[in-house]
Each structure stands twice: as structure tokens, then as C-alpha cells.
Amino acid sequence: QVNLLQSRAALVKPGASVKLSCKASGYTFTDYFIHWVKQSHGKSLEWIGYINPNSGYTNYNEKFKNKATLTVDKSTNTAYMELSRLTSEDSATYYCTRGTTTGFDYWGQGVMVTVSS
Amino acid sequence: DIQMTQSPSVLSASVGDRVTLNCKASQNINKYLNWYQQKLGEAPKLLIYNTNSLQMGIPSRFSGSGSGTDFTLTISSLQPEDFATYFCFQHNSWPYTFGAGTKLELK
Numbered sequence: 161q162v163n164l165l166q167s168r169a170a171l172v173k174p175g176a177s178v179k180l181s182c183k184a185s186g187y188t189f190t191d192y193f194i195h196w197v198k199q200s201h202g203k204s205l206e207w208i209g210y211i212n213p214n215s216g217y218t219n220y221n222e223k224f225k226n227k228a229t230l231t232v233d234k235s236t237n238t239a240y241m242e243l244s245r246l247t248s249e250d251s252a253t254y255y256c257t258r259g260t261t262t263g264f265d266y267w268g269q270g271v272m273v274t275v276s277s
Numbered sequence: 278d279i280q281m282t283q284s285p286s287v288l289s290a291s292v293g294d295r296v297t298l299n300c301k302a303s304q305n306i307n308k309y310l311n312w313y314q315q316k317l318g319e320a321p322k323l324l325i326y327n328t329n330s331l332q333m334g335i336p337s338r339f340s341g342s343g344s345g346t347d348f349t350l351t352i353s354s355l356q357p358e359d360f361a362t363y364f365c366f367q368h369n370s371w372p373y374t375f376g377a378g379t380k381l382e383l384k
Contacts, residue, residue: 205366221373264313265332270320
């Protein structure tokens with residue numbers, strides 16, 4: 161069965177960076193894009209961008225272009241998102257999700273990032 | 278960016294009720310509208326894709342309709358497990374965008 165397993169919750173200091181992981185299993189990793197979505201506490205969802213695991217091609221929401229960097233490691237079927245220069249506005253739950261032509265079908269469990277000194 | 282406006286923001290209903298949730302796009306998104314259900318502490322779950330196609334494993338009491346800019350999600354007979362927040366989502370053009378959600382609560 162398809163599963164996207166995300167890394168543990170992170171507590172990071174303002175100005176620092178954090179790298180989140182998303183390990184895929186149950187399907188051919190390179191056949192589907194991986195997208196990342198932000199959900200601020202109690203609020204709606206924002207699409208951050210996606211990566212094509214086969215080619216490494218990325219497409220970002222303009223809002224997150226200077227914030228997020230998406231990469232993959234095909235040898236371990238793992239996608240990564242690094243968030244840089246963290247502020248309190250980056251405190252949120254982040255999801256990875258598998259992209260298809262019909263939208264996002266499978267989601268990771270989410271990882272909460274807290275930015276605090 | 279395409280703005281997705283959901284209404285109402287909160288809907289109170291009872292088990293067995295038929296409910297309709299609305300979603301309006303700020304411009305034409307053709308049929309590329311999905312509905313997700315999210316329960317507290319969980320990831321969103323895909324219910325309906327491309328306006329009216331039921332995702333595998335989702336009960337048939339959920340249905341979607343609409344086109345262009347106006348879309349609806351209907352739950353024909355509410356079950357206890359349906360009380361959650363529902364988001365619409367457009368994947369017609371970048372950046373993809375979500376609505377703010379409709380919280381379906383028990384009356």
C-alpha cells in the first residue's frame with residue numbers, strides 16, 4: 161500500500177534552517193511528483209511546490225521560492241524540503257503528498273515545525 | 278493567483294441531514310476542482326476529484342457538481358464520521374490553491 165512517512169516534529173530557532181523528509185513506499189517513486197503543502201495552525205492549506213523525482217525538476221509557488229528548496233534521493237525513495245531563514249510565520253504543519261493528474265491522492269502524516277528561541 | 282471562496286465557513290447539521298457545501302473560484306478552472314476532508318490532527322483525504330469523480334473507497338453519499346467557477350459538494354445523509362472540515366482545491370493552474378474550508382459541525 162502507498163505510504164508517505166514524514167520526519168518527526170522539529171523545534172528550530174529563528175534564522176535557522178530545517179530539512180524535512182518524506183519517505184515513499186508502496187509504489188514506483190519516480191512515477192509520481194511529490195508536492196508539499198503548508199498548513200498554519202487552524203488555517204487553510206497552501207501549496208508550496210513540487211518536484212519530479214525522476215528528473216529533479218521543481219516548480220514553486222512564487223510565495224515560497226526564497227523559502228523552500230525541494231530535492232529527492234532516488235536511492236532511498238525520499239523527498240526533502242529545506243526551509244531557510246525561519247521566522248515565526250514558518251511555524252506550521254507541513255505535508256508531503258503524491259501528485260497525480262487528478263490532484264493529490266496520498267498524503268504524509270504531516271510534520272509540525274515550531275520556530276522559537 | 279486563483280482565489281477559492283468557500284461558503285458557509287461553518288455549517289451546523291444533524292446526522293441524517295442532506296448538506297451542500299459551496300466553492301467559488303475567482304476565474305474559470307474548468308473541471309479541475311477537488312474536495313478534501315480533514316479531521317483534527319489528520320492529513321486531508323481526497324473525496325472527489327475533477328468536480329464529480331468519487332475517489333476509490335469513498336462512500337457514495339458524497340457527490341460533487343459544478344463547472345467553470347461554481348462548485349458544490351453534497352453529502353446526501355450525514356453520518357457521525359462526516360463531521361470534519363472540507364476544503365476545495367483547484368489544480369487548473371499554478372499556483373494551485375485551496376479554499377479556506379467549511380467546518381461541518383454537529384447541531
